[in-house]
Amino acid sequence: MSDKPKRIGAVKQITSHSNPLVKEIKGLVSQRKHRTQSGLFVAEGLKLVTDALEAGWVVRYLALGPEARENPIAQKAAATAKAQGALILEVNTAVMSAMTRKDNPQMVVGVYEQKLHQLEDIDPGTSSVWIALDRVRDPGNLGTIIRTADAVGASGVILIDDCTDPFAVETVRATMGSLFHVPVVKTGATQFKGLLKRWPGTVAGTHLEGSVDYREPEYGEPVLLVMGNEQQGLSDEMAAACKTLIRIPQAGQADSLNLAVATGICLYEIRRPHLKL
Numbered sequence: 001m002s003d004k005p006k007r008i009g010a011v012k013q014i015t016s017h018s019n020p021l022v023k024e025i026k027g028l029v030s031q032r033k034h035r036t037q038s039g040l041f042v043a044e045g046l047k048l049v050t051d052a053l054e055a056g057w058v059v060r061y062l063a064l065g066p067e068a069r070e071n072p073i074a075q076k077a078a079a080t081a082k083a084q085g086a087l088i089l090e091v092n093t094a095v096m097s098a099m100t101r102k103d104n105p106q107m108v109v110g111v112y113e114q115k116l117h118q119l120e121d122i123d124p125g126t127s128s129v130w131i132a133l134d135r136v137r138d139p140g141n142l143g144t145i146i147r148t149a150d151a152v153g154a155s156g157v158i159l160i161d162d163c164t165d166p167f168a169v170e171t172v173r174a175t176m177g178s179l180f181h182v183p184v185v186k187t188g189a190t191q192f193k194g195l196l197k198r199w200p201g202t203v204a205g206t207h208l209e210g211s212v213d214y215r216e217p218e219y220g221e222p223v224l225l226v227m228g229n230e231q232q233g234l235s236d237e238m239a240a241a242c243k244t245l246i247r248i249p250q251a252g253q254a255d256s257l258n259l260a261v262a263t264g265i266c267l268y269e270i271r272r273p274h275l276k277l
């Protein structure tokens with residue numbers, strides 16, 4: 001990405017839509033290819049920006065709209081980002097709208113370095129439950145699952161094969177800041193099946209053909225919970241690799257549950273012994 005910030009942060013005022021930094025940030029918002037190539041992503045809004053800073057994620061740019069320049073929390077975030085070497089961009093509402101492609105943009109937008117983990121980073125001996133998602137497509141579902149994983153104290157989320165981008169603006173927003181606390185791993189199906197073979201604890205996948213009520217198993221930790229694609233569910237190949245296929249019973253006419261809802265139901269059952277008030 002061009003115009004990298006200096007070691008000591010600086011402040012730059014931008015009033016033109018055609019500024020290269022505006023175009024760069026707009027590309028990060030709208031294009032997965034640009035996010036992948038640059039290794040950067042956008043977090044919109046004061047909560048997400050401050051959550052990322054507090055969690056130690058590396059910030060490159062912080063754009064402040066007019067309202068942010070009068071907000072003490074935003075000013076504190078800007079001071080923290082500047083101290084870390086970020087370039088602070090002071091922009092007007094029109095430029096912020098152009099950056100974010102929104103008519104009513106947030107007062108603060110941050111650009112951060114992506115952080116992904118490798119399959120080799122997973123230590124079953126220190127794990128509670130990992131959620132593995134097979135070809136999940138919806139960014140809202142992925143963000144909600146990451147948020148729920150955070151809520152139950154899960155160890156992380158594994159994305160298998162061609163999943164939606166965890167750093168898309170929609171995904172980041174749906175995590176409500178949990179992206180900055182929950183490790184995310186990206187891997188292929190072959191590598192993941194290798195992990196399944198050597199996993200020492202429970203490996204449970206949800207499947208319409210599952211014969212076990214999700215409330216019945218004793219989920220011995222560490223747990224791998226494998227969830228399928230929104231439309232197709234688990235592939236036959238992935239289902240065959242699971243040790244147990246579970247199913248959530250239904251009483252109405254719906255043929256299936258939303259993926260994020262189903263994942264949440266299973267996670268709270270798996271973690272129930274650890275969630276006593």
